[in-house]
Amino acid sequence: MKQTNHSGKGSRIRGVLFFLVLILLFSLVSRFFIFLSSEEGRKGMHMRDYIYTALGEERKGSLDLLVTGNSESAASYSPLEAYTDQGIASFNASAYRLKMQEIYLMVENTLKRQKIKVLVLETLSLTEPVEENEALEALMKGEAEWVFPVFRFHNIWTHGLDPLDWQPAMWKGYIIRTQVKRPKNMGLYMHPSDFFYDLPPANIRMLDRLLRLCDSKGVQLILYSAPSPQNYDMKKHNTFAKLAEERGLTYLDLNLLTDQVGIDWKTDSLDAGDHLNICGARKVTAYLSEAVKELEPDLPDRREDPGYSDWEEAAASYKKEADAGARKVMDRLAKRRARWQKAARKQAQGQG
């Protein structure tokens, strides 16, 4: 075929026009996908996207505190509990294996709509293994998803097709979990150590970037470690304590404060000391919200604010569900105990 040389100004204009139309197309498709995400599309949505969607639907300027991190914070902080106890309007934007790069972008974009006063970051996200290239990939993907939501919601078309897809009830980002399993062996949980843990440099860089962002927006950044014998030890504590000290941040390691928090490993762990269930989350939330209130006295009490009547309703509904969840935990334990006693009796009779 004859090669046409399309050089010159015309082709350059056409090239620019092509990309402008493409951007317009992405925006239009994104809007369509956001529309879909509010209906059936939410079924089967990945937990991170489900939470981000709910966060985006919070009334503009209504949130004062944001808790974020990976599954440790997802399972340990309940915003409506903090609202009931301290009147804090908060949201738990945490998800399984959330990377620091994703957290940064989420906070950056949330701050465009919300006037957050305190950001509480669960520290285990800082340990998430990430190579330099993966960090760059996560940032680029994340940026694209925030600019053109079609990149985040592109799988929505699959959700309606699978009848098994569903979503659990979410309470300002928190999902009530009622399973219970005590840790088998506490091992060397928080035994003294002088060693430190190697954090991926890309994550430390991201923390510093997050800190700069918080400083520029007047947000207080607080670090906390959720109680978790499976994930924490003194090596990690030393690392996070040093990291916080060097940056002038408050660090609350609840693994060293389990007595003050009131953690009972027989009743409060979801999965043998990895995550907390509703009982553990209630205790951590009570402790954490009180501590945050002390650290940031300007945090408003929204319980008297008429603009938060919907929060009152949500808190009332949540309380019913959370109480039922806590009872379920206790029932499960009682049933388990009864089974063991029965088995022990049988064994004793057999021996007799």
Add this chain to the structure above:
Amino acid sequence: MGYNELPFLFGFLPLALLLFSITPRAKRKYILTFLSWTYFTICSRYLLVWLIGTTLFIYIMGLWIGKVGDRIPENYEVLMRKGPKEGSDVDLRAVKKEHIRHKTLMLVSVLTLFGVLLVLKYTGFFVDQLNGILASAGKVPVVAPKLLVPVGLSFYTLEAVGYILEVYWKRIPAEHDFWAIALLIGFFPQTMEGPIARYGDTAKQFIAPEPAVPRNLQEMTSAAMRIVWGMFKKIVIADRLNTVVAYLFDNYQDQNGVMIVVAAVSYTVQLYMEFSGMMDVVIGSARLFGIRLPENFRQPFFSQTASEFWRRWHITLGAWLKDYLFYPVAASRFSKDLGKKVRKKHGRHAAKLATSALALTPVWLFNGLWHGAGWHYIFYGIYYLALLLLEQVIDPARDAFYKKTGINRKGKGATLFRILRTWLIIFTGELFFRADTMGAGLHMFGSMFKNSGISRLFDGTLLHLGIEGADWIAVIFGTVVVFIYDVLIERGFSMKNWIWKQKLPVRWLLYYALIVAVIMFGAYGTGYEPVDLIYAGF
């Protein structure tokens, strides 16, 4: 940083293109080398020293071999057989000495290059075999040293050996421009997965590349759309199938009958979509820099025989093996003598078979081992060796069959039968290729004939392999689209020319449709694990 990753597609590639475009034409080889070495460093860090070392080595050895070769007369063989013409002052002894030197230099170069490949890539495998022997003898096992393998080692070693042999055979003069050699084996779009370029294909283009950007809009658009098309194959089809393939092969002991067939077919489709898709990205990326890389695929699933399949699948590897291994062995004195002896005793067909077997055996053993250090890879090579020899053995019988039955061998029915038979061969080969071990491959092959359970294709079992119904729809839709495209190309249709003949709005509509299809149907984002490039692992 894989070619399918955002940092490459939207970071490194555009930046490289920008740098390249603002550099004067005469200096572009420097910037291309800089970009290529930067890319290599991002992927393999300090292992760049291996690439630079290889570049320097073949540059110097190439010049040396070329220089010595120049002192050997063209008619060396005749000269040695018949002696110098009367009155000629040719010193036969000196010429012979140069000839030996020439050959020694070539051998040292080739052995060094393969030696590095062998040590870095296969030490673990050889130590494992040794430990097996030591264990059976009750001796203490040897600890294998942990060696880091630079990205693309298998690919650039073949390119380097090819260059040395071409210079040795005097098919090309030794290259005096270091940067041409650096780019011949290190050009960044082909670092990870090839294609295995020859000096004649690319080297001269590197010295003064004519960029597609920004001068030729048609070239630029075609190159960019080829990248998008490659991404369609990779993230819509291959990455979705990865979950199914990993599940079935990881849990192979729980699978039998039709599920083994699903595993073999899924992996074959995944491999084709991924490898050919990445070749589209690689060739498209290179085109943006004005470099034409050789094609690596030519609709392989339309092959009617196993040998044709290998002329259409990973073409540059097949061509490399043919030119640098098959022909030299087939043209060797030993092969010729063997042919003569067998012809005398058993006839022409047997002689052809014997010489083919002699030349094909190293080719297929090499092919298997090149893909990786494992018995299943060696078996994969032997499998194709056996099939290719079988093709030759039954040649006369097949001709006789067509003659006797009167079946038109070029008819649609016979052609379709041969294509489907080749599919069977391909799927079986890929089953062993993907299996983790030889034992796993044999187990899976044996399980295929137990409890066929065809109903599992329709009773929802396929929805419990890690992907849902919607994913299967995307895979089937994508595969059908690629199949239709391949049919059109096979029939000589040029998509590039056809698109370019359309009016601007139609063209743009097609481009946008492809881009949106990749974004909407791609298996990426939350819930999908990124999938490493398969051939980059070889």
